[in-house]
Amino acid sequence: MSHIARFRTGITSLSAGLVLPLALSGCMGGEIASTGTPLNPTERQEGAKAHPDLVAEFGGAETGPRADYVANVTRNVAVHSGLSNAPGDFTVTLLNSSVNNAFAIPGGYVYVTRQLVGLMNNEAELAGVMGHEVGHVAARHSARRQAQAQQNALLGVLGQVLSGVLLGDSALGKLGQEVATTVPQMATLRYSRTQELQADELGIQYLRNAGYDPRAMGTVLQSLAAQNALDAQLQGRDASMPEWSSTHPDPASRVQTALGKAGANAGGNTNRDVFLSRINGVMYGDDPKQGVVEGRTFTHPEFRLAFDAPQGFYMVNGTRAVSINGQSGRSQLSTAAYNGNLDSYIRTAFQALVGQGQTLAPTAIEKTTVNGIPAAYGIARVNTNSGQVDVVVYAYEFAGNRAYHFTTITAAGQSNALAPMYKSMRRISASQAAGITPRRVEVVTVRSGDTVAALAARMAFDDAKEARFRVLNGLGANDRVSAGQKVKLVVRTAS
Incomplete structure (x- = not known):
């Protein structure tokens, strides 16, 4: 991103x-x-x-x-x-x-x-x-x-x-x-x-x-x-x-x-x-320059923002956007040129979703504030071959010339499923941004007495350490390591 x-x-x-x-x-x-x-x-x-x-x-x-x-x-x-x-x-x-x-x-x-x-x-x-x-x-x-x-x-x-x-x-x-x-x-x-x-x-x-x-x-x-x-x-x-x-x-x-x-x-x-x-x-994993997904939290140190996906949703980070996926809806965070007017920004974002000669606009635009950030949102209901869907554009003004927005599609009447995410958007401090460091693969040689569990404990993750270690090294559920064998770990680095 x-x-x-x-x-x-x-x-x-x-x-x-x-x-x-x-x-x-x-x-x-x-x-x-x-x-x-x-x-x-x-x-x-x-x-x-x-x-x-x-x-x-x-x-x-x-x-x-x-x-x-x-x-x-x-x-x-x-x-x-x-x-x-x-x-x-x-x-x-x-x-x-x-x-x-x-x-x-x-x-x-x-x-x-x-x-x-x-x-x-x-x-x-x-x-x-x-x-x-x-x-x-x-x-x-x-x-x-x-x-x-x-x-x-x-x-x-x-x-x-x-x-x-x-x-x-x-x-x-x-x-x-x-x-x-x-x-x-x-x-x-x-x-x-x-x-x-x-x-x-x-x-x-x-x-x-x-x-x-x-x-x-x-x-x-x-x-x-x-x-x-x-x-x-x-x-x-x-x-x-x-x-x-x-x-x-x-x-x-x-x-x-x-x-x-x-x-x-x-x-x-x-x-x-x-x-x-x-x-x-x-x-290994996200480049902090493109933003980082940790569990249900996305943080972008360069743009100094963070938000949380709702329970039951997961995120996939790309080089240009981060997508939020769940059974009740899908969303992506994006940005566009901003002239200081959230109303026109949202209307332009809606119109950019359709081809020439077509029109898509929200029924109304509501202004609000999210964690001290000026924000606004609009909803449009769209008829599709599979039934009605709601399209939401929820935008945030981070500076006079910089804004970001979620674009979301849900089944009609279910747009509130992403409301906790919209409300979680926040700024992060310079120190928080500086603390986000990348993970890298480190190749180590197994020593006498090392076990899969002991090596996996060194993986720079909070969950599923052994499962991640086994997948990373092509090891089955019952495979062991032996002294002299080279294996991969994922560790945190300073840069």
Whole structure:
């Protein structure tokens, strides 16, 4: 949430289906391709055009030895795709994002977040994930995915208001698309199960050709499945449903398939110790510059604000906005240009939610004060194909030229479900802001007498320390550690 000038739209809204995320769900088919058609100038131009927006959307690019290492591993695998035999043709970016994600776009552009790299346990897993993404490009899944998305673009989430307007072309559509409780057509924004299995198989093939242990594809999917289940448990949501901001719906269903494709007796390099030494110190979780979620509290040290999500809601932080999710409603915090008039700010925020030629306005705007902050809010009732919903814009003036607002969608008559959150918005002091420090991965060597419980006690969390430690290190419920083994911890750092 470094510059929350608009809602976080997600990678699928950029370049009309150009992005190919590590989505772990499914729908359409096609034959597995052993190699891809070589990169062409048109694809390179498209990739170069989309690249800056993608990097900005995911918090910027990391640089330095760690980023160089990730790029070198990726290029050494990507050359086995048939897209190009020149490693330099692939542009690899390590993104400063706390979301577990990786994706690729045509033109040789491949991306992975620092959070996903931190979840991995060896170099072969990194190579497998990046090979999977390159496999999507090699199999030309993007064109099929874009055509399917275009056929299903009108999801009807906010039907009458957005009549004739593709959801991807309006902010309210994007919010509706993200927060709708049941929108089957959302599957068109992800890859089909068959396409995911194809990309897995190609990734396994590339691993073999590059000399890596092909079983790494299965083990990294296993870690993703475990992380998804733990996140669901900690957030109090159904583990079978993906996070709203996630493009990794169901890795568990593919783990055994990937391990079977690799073969029980497969061999090859994992380069575990090298990998762990290279990722030592990588940031884990939210970057304080983008705001931090701790339980149900969101704090942004740069903007000097904090608020609490209501009981039963969980938050997902992005680089441009933080979303608040629950069964009775969904919301996002954002900002826009402010001229000192909350009334016009709110009306502009409502109108920005719909396309040209359409109108959306609150029935009235009420002024109030929240913890000493001038505030105002408006509500509009909207008819949709699934029934009526209430859209709320609740805004706060933090300075004469700076305001923030929640935009919320709930079922009609249920807008008060988010009222405790609106009332919790507050300023934080300079000392409070300075006290917010990042977490980082620290690689340590297990000493004689160390146990999982003892090591987990050092994790910089207030809850589920052992569960987090086991998931982070790919350990099962009954796995132990042994002296001399390297493991990852998550610790607090001063900067």
